[in-house]
Amino acid sequence: MSVIGTGYVGLTTGLLFAYLGNKVIFVDIDRQKIEKLKNRVIPFYEPYIEEMLNLVYSNLEFSTEYKEAIEKADIIFICVGTPPDKDGKPDLTGLTAAAKEIGRYLNGKFKVIVNKSTVPVGGGNWVESVIKTNLNDKCRSNQGHNFVVASNPEFLREGSALYDAFYPERIVIGADNNRAFEVLLELFRPIMNQSFNPPPFLPRPNGLSAVPIITTNLVSAELIKYASNAFLATKISFINEIANLCEKVGADIKEIAKGIGLDSRIGSKFLNAGVGWGGSCFGKDTAALVEMGKEYGLEMHIIEAVRKVNYLQRKRIIEKLYEKLKIVKGKTIGILGLAFKPNTDDLRDSPAIDIIRTLLERGAHLKVHDPVALDNFRSMYSSLNVVVNEDVYQMVEDCDALILVTDWDEYKELDWEKVKNIMAGNLIVDGRNALDEEQLSKLNFKYVGVGR
Numbered sequence: 001m002s003v004i005g006t007g008y009v010g011l012t013t014g015l016l017f018a019y020l021g022n023k024v025i026f027v028d029i030d031r032q033k034i035e036k037l038k039n040r041v042i043p044f045y046e047p048y049i050e051e052m053l054n055l056v057y058s059n060l061e062f063s064t065e066y067k068e069a070i071e072k073a074d075i076i077f078i079c080v081g082t083p084p085d086k087d088g089k090p091d092l093t094g095l096t097a098a099a100k101e102i103g104r105y106l107n108g109k110f111k112v113i114v115n116k117s118t119v120p121v122g123g124g125n126w127v128e129s130v131i132k133t134n135l136n137d138k139c140r141s142n143q144g145h146n147f148v149v150a151s152n153p154e155f156l157r158e159g160s161a162l163y164d165a166f167y168p169e170r171i172v173i174g175a176d177n178n179r180a181f182e183v184l185l186e187l188f189r190p191i192m193n194q195s196f197n198p199p200p201f202l203p204r205p206n207g208l209s210a211v212p213i214i215t216t217n218l219v220s221a222e223l224i225k226y227a228s229n230a231f232l233a234t235k236i237s238f239i240n241e242i243a244n245l246c247e248k249v250g251a252d253i254k255e256i257a258k259g260i261g262l263d264s265r266i267g268s269k270f271l272n273a274g275v276g277w278g279g280s281c282f283g284k285d286t287a288a289l290v291e292m293g294k295e296y297g298l299e300m301h302i303i304e305a306v307r308k309v310n311y312l313q314r315k316r317i318i319e320k321l322y323e324k325l326k327i328v329k330g331k332t333i334g335i336l337g338l339a340f341k342p343n344t345d346d347l348r349d350s351p352a353i354d355i356i357r358t359l360l361e362r363g364a365h366l367k368v369h370d371p372v373a374l375d376n377f378r379s380m381y382s383s384l385n386v387v388v389n390e391d392v393y394q395m396v397e398d399c400d401a402l403i404l405v406t407d408w409d410e411y412k413e414l415d416w417e418k419v420k421n422i423m424a425g426n427l428i429v430d431g432r433n434a435l436d437e438e439q440l441s442k443l444n445f446k447y448v449g450v451g452r
């Protein structure tokens with residue numbers, strides 16, 4: 001099989017199927033990425049990917065050329081990025097380019113083209129039409145009936161990508177053709193019935209059960225992906241809005257989350273209040289959903305509100321700092337965590353970046369730390385005038401206040417007595433409600449959480 005695009009989704013998908021015994025050819029237009037992968041260097045931070053790549057290396061090929069990858073494969077996964085354009089619509093340039101190349105090198109042998117990239121409804125039809133209009137002469141005479149397009153949306157989370165691929169909560173396959181279902185059900189069978197030997201280094205779920213599979217039409221599969229992300233984003237914005245009310249009335253959002261989460265219709269997950277969601281997906285996918293609505297003459301009221309609440313939440317953290325510090329200009333503020341969540345070095349739509357920009361505009365001096373995202377930060381945000389510290393204790397030194405933006409375990413386990421002694425001030429704004437308020441108060445920190 002072939003996998004086009006070697007980002008979080010492509011690499012994880014290819015490694016999963018290589019582990020299950022398939023030969024996998026990866027194609028990416030990014031030469032540097034391909035060179036790194038050939039040399040067993042993982043281009044981003046993601047737990048267990050390196051171990052898996054080493055384990056299945058003999059089943060892998062890496063290339064920047066499409067020809068062989070398309071000709072040899074019977075299943076082709078498209079996993080290219082679909083980043084938002086300036087209007088919030090997904091940019092389908094990579095997807096279209098991949099489809100053109102597929103059309104160019106189809107060779108008459110039946111192939112299932114699986115779209116794993118997150119694309120607005122009609123994305124699968126678009127891929128099919130681009131392939132058909134770019135078919136080489138040999139296949140054109142065959143009327144292009146030697147391929148089908150399917151949708152197989154991906155639900156992995158960064159930081160636990162490989163675990164989510166091996167132990168998914170569901171598999172969704174969308175197609176308008178039975179042959180696509182046959183091929184893909186066969187491919188996913190070991191995952192569906194969990195009949196593989198578990199990778200030795202990967203954590204395992206407590207109990208193993210069959211993975212539900214949803215086979216549906218193309219457009220429903222495409223929409224399941226957007227609806228999932230939008231619902232998760234809604235849960236978080238909802239709890240953040242209630243957290244803001246808690247602060248006014250003197251209630252504790254952790255108690256509220258527990259109290260509502262025990263109702264199985266609500267569920268306890270994704271109810272952590274804080275600086276709100278970020279990352280490469282929620283912002284992009286909720287924006288895309290709003291745009292999809294517009295295309296069909298619908299206003300997506302809830303999704304729009306979810307987005308508004310989320311981005312205001314980043315401002316609320318700054319307000320908290322003002323409430324306690326009064327003067328921010330000239331003060332030194334330390335930022336604990338840059339990545340949009342722990343266990344990743346991904347900075348896409350990370351709340352930390354917005355918070356840093358606002359504080360710089362307001363005249364604060366900024367020091368920043370992250371356990372793994374500093375290299376990305378240096379290369380993407382070199383224009384931001386901040387002090388970058390590899391050592392967290394060096395970072396907190398002389399700070400008037402700290403803002404915890406990413407709930408890395410490392411921060412929960414800091415030697416807070418030491419921190420207290422080397423900071424200039426004593427204010428901690430805990431943007432994730434991750435720290436032990438009692439412990440910090442005993443050490444004479446001024447602790448401010450969210451919704452408490």
Ligand SMILES: NC(=O)c1ccc[n+]([C@@H]2O[C@H](COP(=O)([O-])OP(=O)(O)OC[C@H]3O[C@@H](n4cnc5c(N)ncnc54)[C@H](O)[C@@H]3O)[C@@H](O)[C@H]2O)c1
Nearest residue numbers: 005007008009028029030080081082094097098117118154
């Ligand atoms: N990151 C996630 O957690 C996640 C989870 C589920 C779904 N998705 C979706 O999956 C898709 C990929 O996401 P990602 O995070 O892996 O992206 P990514 O940015 O990490 O990687 C995308 C890769 O595609 C390559 N690429 C772009 N155009 C190409 C082309 N024409 N031919 C070959 N390679 C090309 C890029 O060079 C890059 O290496 C997106 O649609 C995203 O919304 C992402």
Ligand SMILES: O=c1ccn([C@@H]2O[C@H](COP(=O)(O)OP(=O)(O)O[C@H]3O[C@H](CO)[C@@H](O)[C@H](O)[C@H]3O)[C@@H](O)[C@H]2O)c(=O)[nH]1
Nearest residue numbers: 154155156157158236270271272276277278279281340341
């Ligand atoms: O209770 C919570 C849970 C999460 N978050 C934040 O929400 C964001 C997203 O977290 P998470 O969903 O764990 O990370 P992603 O890797 O972005 O994964 C989401 O986006 C992917 C890309 O589409 C999907 O595949 C996943 O199913 C979906 O969870 C992060 O900023 C988290 O800090 C909260 O603020 N409160």
